[in-house]
Amino acid sequence: MATITMNNQQLEVTNEMTILEAAKAHNINIPTLCHYPDLAINSDCRICVVEIEGKRMLPTSCSTPVQDGMVIYTNSPRVLQARKTITELMLSSHDANCTACTRNMRCELQTLSKNLGIDINRFEPTYKDLPIDDNNPSLVRNMNRCIKCGRCVDVCKTVQGVHVLERMGRSNEMMIAPAFNQSLNNLICTYCGQCANVCPVGAIMEKDDTDLVWENLHNPKKRTLVQVAPAVRVAIGESFHSLDDTVPIGKLVSALKHLGFDEVYDTNFTADLTIMEEGNELIYRIQNDDVLPMMTSCCPGWINYVEQHHSDILKHISSCKSPQQMFGALAKNYYKEQENLNKEDIFVVSIMPCTAKKYEAKREEFTDQYDNPDVDVVLTTRELEKMFRQMGVDFDQLDNRDFDEPFGMTSGAAQLFGASGGVMEAALRTVTEVLSGKPLKSLDFSAVRGMDGIKEASFNLKGQEIKVAVSHSLSNAEQLIQGIKDGTSPYTFIEIMACPGGCIGGGGQPYGTDSASRLKRMETTYRVDLEKDIRKSHDNPAIKTLYDNYLQKPLSELSHHLLHTRYYPR
Amino acid sequence: MNLQKILEKHAFQKDHLIEILIDLQNEKTYKFVTEEEVSLIADALKVPVSHVCGVMSFYTLLSFDERGKYIIQVCKDVPCYLNDDFNVLTTIEKALDISCGDTSKDQFFTLEQTACLGCCDEAPAMRINNKVYTKLTKAKVLRILEEYKEGILC
Numbered sequence A: 001m002a003t004i005t006m007n008n009q010q011l012e013v014t015n016e017m018t019i020l021e022a023a024k025a026h027n028i029n030i031p032t033l034c035h036y037p038d039l040a041i042n043s044d045c046r047i048c049v050v051e052i053e054g055k056r057m058l059p060t061s062c063s064t065p066v067q068d069g070m071v072i073y074t075n076s077p078r079v080l081q082a083r084k085t086i087t088e089l090m091l092s093s094h095d096a097n098c099t100a101c102t103r104n105m106r107c108e109l110q111t112l113s114k115n116l117g118i119d120i121n122r123f124e125p126t127y128k129d130l131p132i133d134d135n136n137p138s139l140v141r142n143m144n145r146c147i148k149c150g151r152c153v154d155v156c157k158t159v160q161g162v163h164v165l166e167r168m169g170r171s172n173e174m175m176i177a178p179a180f181n182q183s184l185n186n187l188i189c190t191y192c193g194q195c196a197n198v199c200p201v202g203a204i205m206e207k208d209d210t211d212l213v214w215e216n217l218h219n220p221k222k223r224t225l226v227q228v229a230p231a232v233r234v235a236i237g238e239s240f241h242s243l244d245d246t247v248p249i250g251k252l253v254s255a256l257k258h259l260g261f262d263e264v265y266d267t268n269f270t271a272d273l274t275i276m277e278e279g280n281e282l283i284y285r286i287q288n289d290d291v292l293p294m295m296t297s298c299c300p301g302w303i304n305y306v307e308q309h310h311s312d313i314l315k316h317i318s319s320c321k322s323p324q325q326m327f328g329a330l331a332k333n334y335y336k337e338q339e340n341l342n343k344e345d346i347f348v349v350s351i352m353p354c355t356a357k358k359y360e361a362k363r364e365e366f367t368d369q370y371d372n373p374d375v376d377v378v379l380t381t382r383e384l385e386k387m388f389r390q391m392g393v394d395f396d397q398l399d400n401r402d403f404d405e406p407f408g409m410t411s412g413a414a415q416l417f418g419a420s421g422g423v424m425e426a427a428l429r430t431v432t433e434v435l436s437g438k439p440l441k442s443l444d445f446s447a448v449r450g451m452d453g454i455k456e457a458s459f460n461l462k463g464q465e466i467k468v469a470v471s472h473s474l475s476n477a478e479q480l481i482q483g484i485k486d487g488t489s490p491y492t493f494i495e496i497m498a499c500p501g502g503c504i505g506g507g508g509q510p511y512g513t514d515s516a517s518r519l520k521r522m523e524t525t526y527r528v529d530l531e532k533d534i535r536k537s538h539d540n541p542a543i544k545t546l547y548d549n550y551l552q553k554p555l556s557e558l559s560h561h562l563l564h565t566r567y568y569p570r
Numbered sequence B: 001m002n003l004q005k006i007l008e009k010h011a012f013q014k015d016h017l018i019e020i021l022i023d024l025q026n027e028k029t030y031k032f033v034t035e036e037e038v039s040l041i042a043d044a045l046k047v048p049v050s051h052v053c054g055v056m057s058f059y060t061l062l063s064f065d066e067r068g069k070y071i072i073q074v075c076k077d078v079p080c081y082l083n084d085d086f087n088v089l090t091t092i093e094k095a096l097d098i099s100c101g102d103t104s105k106d107q108f109f110t111l112e113q114t115a116c117l118g119c120c121d122e123a124p125a126m127r128i129n130n131k132v133y134t135k136l137t138k139a140k141v142l143r144i145l146e147e148y149k150e151g152i153l154c
Helices: A019-025 A076-092 A106-116 A151-159 A194-198 A212-217 A249-259 A266-285 A299-309 A311-316 A323-340 A358-362 A381-391 A412-418 A422-436 A474-486 A515-531 A542-553 A557-563 B002-011 B014-026 B035-045 B049-058 B077-082 B087-095 B139-147
Strands: A001-007 A009-013 A071-073 A139-141 A166-170 A175-178 A204-206 A223-226 A264-265 A345-350 A375-379 A454-461 A464-472 A493-497 B068-075 B107-115 B124-127 B131-133
Touching: A001 A019, A009 A019, A009 B035, A071 A542, A151 A166, A151 A194, A151 A474, A151 B014, A166 A422, A166 B049, A204 A493, A212 A375, A212 A381, A223 A249, A223 A266, A223 A323, A249 A264, A249 A381, A264 A266, A264 B068, A266 A323, A266 A412, A266 A422, A266 A557, A299 A311, A299 A358, A299 A474, A299 A493, A323 A358, A323 A542, A323 A557, A345 A358, A358 A375, A375 A381, A412 A422, A412 A515, A422 A454, A422 A464, A422 A493, A464 A474, A474 A493, A515 B068, B002 B014, B002 B035, B014 B035, B014 B049, B014 B068, B035 B049, B068 B087, B087 B107, B087 B139, B107 B131, B124 B139
Parallel strands: A001 A071, A223 A264, A223 A345, A345 A375, A464 A493, B068 B107
Antiparallel strands: A001 A009, A139 A204, A166 A175, A454 A464, B068 B124, B124 B131
16 A cells, blocks of 8 residues: 555555556546546556656656655646646647537547636647548548547557557657558458547547438338347437436337337347347257357458458358348348338338448348348447437437337347347357257356456257357457367357447447446346346247248248358458 | 568567568668568568558658668757757758758659757767768768769768
């Protein structure tokens, strides 16, 4: 323990703490900007400087450890003046046209500037009119707004191990850019969008497709269908303070109806369908000595990564489409036939926690020969929030409504898809029951839950020991991939999600996603599952009906045609 | 020596990246590295291309652009600025009729600025290829340039 004096208060703190942590522990607020809870400490922005007695310079509190007897001032006139100057310098190189920016009122630089009471900027603007990189379906990079905090570099390099973004150049000419300053679409970017989620300003954002949705909602010729992913409902409440942390799913359905969607459907339905197909594919692979371990295919960030970096293991990837694309295929085929419509009369929107889903929907495999995509537009959780604000949706005034049929009845297992380990758990519930023919005693496979980077478990299936592994964030996936390449992988089934925590921590989720919010969303996910009457995908009667009336059985010819796909080296 | 040999000389070690880039650049008359070579080096060392680009962009001695036979680097740090009763950079710009960052038409000189050369006590200073010239005066700068042109200095 160390005793320090902070703003004339004596504080007992542990020796390992930084000044910033010590302050936080005692409710003393030191502003930060480049600092982010789960990322490395860079002390790039210098906003968190403090004054320490006996020290000539102002050190950054995020990177300076406490020392016994230290006398610290977090808000002396010298500190405040330094923070103001630093912020003014940042503003001078930043396109501060705040009212014309998506981050307006939710921008960390704007908040900082407000809190410091900046009234005038003594420095001339120096930002250049740099071109905007929007040549891909998922992400937009506007470097005129970049304040060079380095969070995006950190998350891309360390958390994801993809390392597309890097600091280029030095001093005031330093820019954050991909190699050769190329567009993201020419590079090995997986479009996971973690960079967009951690960006404190509006420099990296998802491509905004809300206008296209509004247009189609008001087009009388179009039947508009919307599907909502499991991870969206456990996070969107955070953006609207009128909602408590319980899942506002009934209100979410109501709100989507208010926006004008004709049918509000649940991606959880096709998550159940994914389990039927993927579970049976796994059983087929086990029983026919086919390629094992099988790896999940729901996550488009992961699919991009494996196609770009590890095309030699593509045969391990399940041929199942993701739940989003299964929904699209059903909408543009099954639903079309049932309703006697043409494909071009149906407009399918999905609400996803993910920016890579925007790219997935644009893939050639998911578009017919007349350029009609199965899923027309993908919106992130943040874009949906934007539409609700544009509409002025007041959640307190909304009633609870159920999803529409026939894609509205879902199991608890499907909700698990949102959290890392969820696809595995949902598949295990179905595969073990189908193979053993006996009902499971306990439905909770707790070994695959939680935030460990790699989770392992083993199960006895009809006398046969099968090992499974689950990983989330791409840097963790690398270890499991190497095992497969070396031939040492002991696993039968592997689930991989690109984002930390799985989809609940996706790149399209509300700003400020950190380990605390991921854990909270995870808890909500498991609570939703527990509260469901049906908790196994194969028990979902709507899924049974779909097979009876249309698809016949899992892995049938029609299933293969509609619900399975192929992957290509890139 | 081609790229492969340079990589072998450094045993494909990641932490020799800067040396590899310098060696490769010095192989060539016009002292530059191509984007293709950067990609090859990244693959060979098993590091991301963005990392090699980051290193390339950080050091003024490394360049993606073809440069002159002689690279003049004028120190831009404070003591060299405080010391000048004339301006080294504009003197050279005028004498060679090029701007900072440019290469002369005959590809003989390239004019650049650099961070501190470590000669603050003898400021102002500049470097031409590997040679450092200090205590510069206008006359001295012009004489040095002439002597390079005439082949007296090289």
